[in-house]
Amino acid sequence: MRFNRINIILLAGFLALWGCAKKVQTELKEPVEETGPRLKLGKVTFVGNAVFTQGQLTGKMTSQRGQRFDDFTFQQDLRKIIYMYQKKGFLEAKFQNREQRVNLEAQEIDYTLTISEGQLSAIGQIQFQGNSLYSDSVLLSLLKVKSGDALNLAAVKQTSSGIVALYAEKGYLYATVKDTIMKTEDGHVSNIVYRIAEGRQVFIGLIGIKGNKRVSQKVIKREMNLSSGEVLMPSRVYQNQQRVYSLGLFTEVRFEMEGLTEKSDTVNLLLFVKEDKNSWYGFNFGYQQPDRVQLGLEWGSDNIFGNLQKITLKTDIGYGLGKTDGLHPYTNDYYLDYLEPYFLSLPLKASGSIYYKRQRDEASYWSPLSRLGGEAKVGKSITRILQVYLGYKYEFLEETTTTTSDVFVSATADNRDDIFNPTRGYNVSARLDQAGSVLGGSNDYRKSTGETAFYHNLGRSFILAWHAKASGIYTFNRVGPVPIQERLKLGGAMNLRGYAQDEIYADTFSTVNMLVNGNLELRVPVYKMFGACLFVDAGNVWADIESVKWKQYHGGTGLGLRFYTPIGPVRLDYAIKTEGRMELKGGLIYINLGHAF
Template identity: 30%
Template sequence: MSKNCTESSRNATIHIKSSSLISFIMIILFLSLSCGPRRLIKNNEMDDTLTIGTISFDGAKTIKEGQLRKAMRIIGEGDEYSEYKIRIGLDNIIYYYRTKGFFQAKITSQKGKFYPEKNRIDLFFTIDEGKRERIASINFIGNERIPDKKLSKIIIFRKEEPYDYLKIFTSKYNITSLYAQRGYIYAVVTTSPEDSFLIDNNLVFRIEEGERVFVENVMISGNKSVRRKVIEREIVVKPGDIYSPEKIHASQQKIYATGLFDDVKFEIAGIKEQKTNVDIVFKVLEGKTKWYALGLAFQTPNRITTDIGWGNDNVFNNNQSININYTYTFNFEREVWGNLEVNYTEPYLFSFPIKFSLHLFNEREVTYKIENGSQSQYFANIYGINSRIGHSINMSTELISEIKMKKAIINVIGDYKPEKDILTNSILFAYSQDTRDNIFNPTRGLFLLTSVEFAGSIFKGDNHFIRYIQDISLYRRVTRRSVIASKLKCVYTQPQKGGTGESISVDERFELGGPSSLRGYAESSIGVVDISGKRSGIYLINGGEEFRFPLYKSLGGAAFFDWGGLWLNKEDITIKDIKVGIGFGLRYNTIIGPIRLDYGYRLTDRTEQYKGNVYFAIGNAF
């Protein structure tokens, strides 16, 4: 009995000496209400709701207590006490044990410890898990078209493993999917009932294969301005083909990937009636093909960017696209950056599944640098054309070849008369793989780019090198809304014709540091100082880890670790030059990626005055 209850009893005893029998009975009733195990005094200051404190399990040797609390589902710690919900929760635990092969599991005792001053009760349950049944043998019955050996490879458990309902259910799904891929979409897979399994621990998959299904017709509806031919060439399933869910979904994705439609759905006519010949109907909702864009953004440390663009995704009514974009950036030191781009894409070159694109660009830059106490201006006017041919192996993989021609006019004297026109002609070969679920804000998947570029030599020009690039980003979902993102980028540039790093012009070098590469450092602050006053190099390594997690609705947080190094000459490469930065940030998620605010703190090259760097940017760092 609690202290409050004891004091109430003592006061009641004193009162009994001078009161009648009726008063005594009333006091007993009062005590039963105030000190009972289920309810406290109900008044203006106290709540009469009995809540559950902790839930503990004794005897749970195989399954962890946390998992058992989750298995209760209907009730948990902190909830209002309910004997009915507790009973259902215990039944859920026994069911969970059965799905894991403990068919004799039972609750042997239930206890509670009541805390009247907190109106809380802790629950204690004792479990007898019993014997865990194991699968002695696995057999398939009814499979005539797919052999046992093939089916055995797609089930996710083996003989002598413990019985696990989830693994068995997943294996049934895998078998059904395999049959569907071969056109047997009406195949039904069942397994041994529990009581039958417990006789000899033999797990039997019973398969009703059904008839193979074929595609009779492929139809399209909803298209008004988009030609039927544009849609048909994206459909990989044809009349007369064996019905394949994979091909139908791939066709849906390819139609949507044209960018001409806001929505793409499909219906299967005849599948409800289990016909052996079905019709596939792709229903499309056309979107706007012409677009305009106007943007204004602030970029740390002190840049303001304006952007204007126009595009048409169906220029000649054959899914050709063209877009023009101009970006103008300036800061309060009168430095300016301008970038004009024109892009044209032909998705089917000469009606073959080869994508052709043309990219014209002009980049202008006016910046200032201070050297030996004097300030000078850096001018750059770079323009060129890139011609690319790509072939998609599948929805996520592409082979690319690109011819690049560029002319750079660079001057640091103070007028716009060029010292030299620098020509760079090159050819690039690349392999790209992109399995990200969202290109703007991925939660799982992989981005991989491997390329080799040959510049100069037989292609002439002023830059002569061979460059290898390996760029990898990996995204793994930790919980339903939290993600770990990893990146690694390596660049190796080998100067040709006896050249060195200094022989590679500044417009063909790489930069490191800032919000998109190595946070904790200022933008372009790692490497060797070049003629523009920034730092650059041709040998690069840059990695990072970022943990992204939700905070409230669209607001999220991140903690990151970046590292990397940049060198101009190979003989200067040393691990001592690797820079490291850590930090955290906030994310506001939008449909085009997050708006982020990061604080980065470098662990290398610190000084007494250094307080870290703050970055404001749109889009993820990687």
């Protein structure tokens, strides 16, 4: 028994020594299958490459020097390199030799890879068989590959798929294409033959809708322009699906095609929808030095009567913690908004708003100022991004019992990629108001406003955004000062940071107000959902048009932090005035939800 134990121990020792000897071999001819937890990829050298540089080849690899070596990933990288050659037309490319060397001191594996690139394979003739709907010349003009090009196998397959899609757009959903590469006497030139089976044309049968409960079918059908008996085109089906989804009432919209699997001549379309919650709640908040706090609450429904009508209840409250002559400044605004998306069953949008606004601050001479009013407008979408409106506003000022009767026209062009966190695009708007005269009311004035904002993606999530606004108002007929509720003002978190809310305004008794405002922001990513912003604001309000001089501006600049959410950023800004001597300690802090523009 003792003899057996000694033999076992000696045998185990011998096997251990033999394993160590194999491990310290410095040159290997076969791939390393198990490198252990400490081995890393060292230097990879390519030999025989002329089409691609060393950097281009290593740049295609997922495996990187200094990272733990994984043989499976490394083999995938080699296949990707061969595929890269094949896409260039070098179909015979291969690795002739793979030499590995283990550097025990550095705990690395170095590779020397010898490539045989082979000769470039080119496309000879391109032929079509079985096509009658499209001529050879039409198909040739649409191909991604041409005679004389490098023979790219992936492009050949993509061309086959493209021909199938081309036939499908004419209703030939069952068309098939088989591509064949034919060798010629010149071993490096191949002809391509596309054999097309066109099949039968497919038509739309019945059209049904399922899954809607609160949303009426009328709303859904209004967005669809498909009809029974027409040719079934995949692109039109997709467009209709997108139009229904863009209503914003559904979490899922999809078409099922009954009869497609059986290759029927007529296919029924069944639209499945999954309704989203139509009611929502919202809030916003803010703080502006020296002592102003803001809070907003809102509730809305995007389908109040089942026909896509929208209703919103909203309140915005601002309160000054400090006192002036023993009084706290405040603003209390209340709104009820309604939207009818298809006014009189026409492609017209109609909206109405009733509001009550009450304020007491420096702009109201520290007396309560209460306004009760309403606004209605009708508009139309001219293009995907352009909308125009014609509207009317009536307002009653309680303290003076004066009224304003105002008709206006407005236009908006908006192609931002995201209304809450835009990274590219623009938003341009203009509005003209005419109050009084034949419209009646106590106030006669004309007002015009133009506003634009542009967003530029500089790369690496850096966004350059700029905004400009110009507005003017003047009274006529019963000449008097600009009505107190229509006076133009600047200052605060949304237009001129570094200044208190509405700190800048024109002479109280002026019959003209002119406003110019500009903003520039560089929005910079910091970490995940956090960002920073460098900004410059400038602007002024003048009492007549002759006084408008850009040199007479008020400016502010500062730095902000952002925490991005799906509904806009929570932003913290610190800004100082740029007039005179700038002092960091003299700035103001602003906390708000959403971008300034």
